[in-house]
Amino acid sequence: MSLRALSPVAALLISAAILLSGQGLQFTLLPVRASLEDFSTVAIGSMGAAYFLGFTVGCLKSGALLRRVGHIRVFLAMSAIASAAPLIHGLVVEPIIWGVLRFLTGFCLASLYIVIESWLNERSTNANRGVIFSTYSMITLTMMAAGQMMNLLYNPVGLQLFVISSILFSIGAVPIALSVSPSPDQPASTKTDIRELFHTSPSGTVGCFAVGLANGAFWGLAPLYAAATGNDISMAAWFMAAAIIGGAILQWPLGLLSDAVSRRKVLVAVCFLGAAAGLALAFLAPRFGVVSIILLGGVWGAFAFPLYSIVVAYVNDYADHGDYVKVSAGLLLVYGIGAIIGPFVASALITLRGADGLFLFTAAVHVLLIGFVMYRFAKEGTQADEPIAFGDALSAAQTASQVYEEELQEQQ
Secondary structure, eight states, X not given: OHHHHHGGGHHHHXXXXXXXXXXXXXXXXXXHHHHHTTOOHHHHHHHHHHHHHHHHHHHHHHHHHHHHHOHHHHHHHHHHHHHHHHHHHHHOOOHHHHHHHHHHHHHHHHHHHHHHHHHHHHHOOTTTHHHHHHHHHHHHHHHHHHHHHGGGSSOTTSSHHHHHHHHHHHHHTHHHHTOOSOOOOOOOOOOOOHHHHHHHOHHHHHHHHHHHHHHXXXXXXXXXXXXXXXXXXXXXXXXXXXXXXXXXXXXHHHHHHHHHSOHHHHHHHHHHHHHHHHHHHHHTHHHHOHHHHHHHHHHHHHHHTXXXXXXXXXXXXXXXXGGHHHHHHHHHHHXXXXXXXXXXXXXHHHHHHOTTHHHHHHHHHXXXXXXXXXXXXXXXXXXXXXXXXXXXHHHHHOOHHHHTHHHHHHHO
């Protein structure tokens, strides 16, 4: 049954796998190479913020391109730009240029996600959507981890890794370009209102912002932490891969646990464990060597990465059934805003304290989120009447393809 459900979207999943491996390679390669070129920590953090800024703008503005030229042309054009970016990174080593390139890459990746996810939505039904999107989520995490390990193939000072990333983006466009599946229809409009979202669930909205702060800082700066504390550039690849694999392993178990018991309790417990892992990475791991750093990186990812899906489910518990997509789209924007700010703040803390400042920052964010959630519960003490199943929330969370609908409506 599962294989039969996946066969109509096989080309889309193959394209996603190849593209995400190239993206995963860049997430570690660029901060490591930037540090070797003596970029300041703030400049490296700004690169991470620029990526998420481009991604957020892409989610909002790609709709106009899709409406004008269609999904396949947008996919091919964005793949071409994303393929050119790593080559320019390798040829022009300049902080400002790299920041601009990261913005463009973020915009391109948002557009590529939009095409892939809207196509997956179009080709799936209520009966198989959970299977398709859970497979897509696993492919996302697995190939991102595989991309990290490609950093071990060559010295980051050379051009080879940039070329490999470019090749992967180019080849990733081929399965969709040759696909015979019809392009998705233009979706109906859904107006995103962050104020309404906060009214629906203050804890969930603030939680999504906090997850963006912590995860955005991690993606932009964790390779620097790993290389600095492990005294080895290759540590960055192992550390990042461990964190991603940890997130993949506990994504579904924690989500299903949140279905079985109070979602708020699971959210608080996961935040607590994520904060504890962050403090261990800041104070304990460097004293016990490379293995402890990698293992604790996996523990941190196991609790930090599933938080986003848990928060999406938490907010949707309080939303009307017909608003799931709109809510998830709004949460993606809130996450993006947090992910833009996070690298700036964390890089400043690293400049003041050293590499351990990154996980002091993430621990502080998780602790503050616990405080806010407990405050709201003490003030309101309400529970959702009909909680949404975690599997349904996970499908709704794949909503880069939905955020641009407001832009489409404005263009009509």
